[in-house]
Amino acid sequence: MGPQGLGITFVTLPLVIRAAAGGQWCYDSQDPKCGPSHWKELKATCGGSKQSPVNIDRRRLQRDSGLGDIVFEGYDQAPPGKWRLVNNGHTVMLSLEGEPASEHIAISGGGLPGRYRALQLHFHWGSPAGNGSEHTLDGHQLPMELHIVHINAKYRTLGEAKGHPSGLAVLGCFFQVSEAPNPNYNTIVSGLRNISHAGQSVDLASTFRLSTLLPRASRLSRYYRYQGSLTTPDCSEAVVWTVFEEPVDIGWAQLRAFVNTVYFPASGAVPLKMTNNYRPPQPLHSRKVFASRDATSSRGCPGHLLSPLLLLALLSPLSPSP
Template sequence: MKSLISLCLLSFILHLSSCADWCYQTKGDCKGAENWKDINAECGGKRQSPINIVTKTTELDKRLTPFTLNGYQTVFDSTVKKNNYTVEVAINTTATISGGNLEDTYKPLQFHLHWGTNGVQGSEHTIDGEQYPMELHIVHIKQKYNTLQEAFTDPSGLAAFGFFLEESNSNNTNFDSLIDALGSMQNKSGSVSIRNISASQFVLPEVNLSSYYRYNGSLTIPNCGESVIWTVFEKPVPLSKTQLQFFSSLKLDDGTPMVGTFRPVQLRYGRTVYRSSSPAVLASVVLLFVSITTTWSLSHLY
């Protein structure tokens, strides 16, 4: 059932517009991201994603507590799909998330990736204008829904987790199985099996689930449905330069490099971005207090 729902996610989104209709960069009959609203009007809406998160304008929300994750460490076998838009892995487990001021319990469907060119500037969300090399999204649907059609009628029908990926000095072995699987279809679209993975292994060992940003947004590809509660985590996941560059070695069906697979940031239109009351935020406050206190103490020594 889980696999069926994940396949539904991919087919539902992609049947709304064919490859000839949209792509990330305009070429031939394919409309680039700046013209997606000509294909789906909702892509020109006022609750679109991704956005640039300006940290100094975010608002602290103490209701943004740590998440409760069940079943994320359960090991399962799955399928890696590569198309002309992304790389996607179905999450074939009965995991759930709750907490974090989400109004309901959600279940994960799949995760996918966005990247730039040659391992640089490929994330969809940006932080204070900074674009990370890659971004990984885990897409969830409310547990009570069985189809995306149902979820899209609910303004909070989907919950997406966004994780930044940054360059590290060493390989992240948690990504080895994914990169090995993709190596067998580097030059073509298709799918391949991947074994003994978990929903948590690619991101959660590295990320503090207490430190994140929250806003109301949309899917980042057509149909751009505005039914997504976004959680963008502050701490990036490390990958080596070689691992980041591997994704730029993938090819589209026409043989050209599969690069720049991200939508540019969209206007916020007055939406508030909230931040969690995380240990990282508290640590910054404590550090600032210590700095001020030390400066005051030193000033009174002379």
């Protein structure tokens, strides 16, 4: 649905994240001194052997016929109340935690070791100079990636869940850029202008369903599965990853809004646009990436990749600083 008729409430949250400050983590686009290569100095778990993201090499996948259809609960229903869109200093996050509806938005089946309740979703993207997905496909990075984070229903808190290898389940979706905007993302994109600065949030009185943010329903049985971690500190190795094969469309202008509208926490006189907020792929080590029953396991060059020069043409000119 589009942004028309949305009730919007502005909220400013206390800014508790100071990227690029001593003892804090950030991305290389903010300050290479606290970027991903240094995270293990802050949190030893970030140097573990089961880290995420990874490259999904379709020549090396192992087929698992037990990875069938995922059961989505509440994804096709508009929950009561408001969604909260937040600039948390590292990404744009749509918060589900705390909403009564989150108890009824869950996933199970598809080889998942239990039922998982949705907590939040967030995005990773690039810049005018390049793509920004976290996972890569056959060594190729895609324009953007969506993560929907779920907690195993048998755990009461996030801290408890992070102590178990199957405590969390994350759904990952790639994006491909199209000329036409994706109307299912209008609500989120229209809210970006209200959360330009870190710590800001906006409540969206929206009736959109989470299912509309995913790939086509007929393609949701095509996915890749592996055991990994959170992609930001503390990098807990507690995540069952599901990365969908089919990308979601997003319009040029919609991607441009992410690149040009949202800012990192100010660490100097000039605020930095939130770009390249992704962690590079981590070593797979002894892990295997599994292909679901219906997934493509042969290598093919994705036709939805953008070259840096094309991105530069599409995402420029940059909008002025706020």
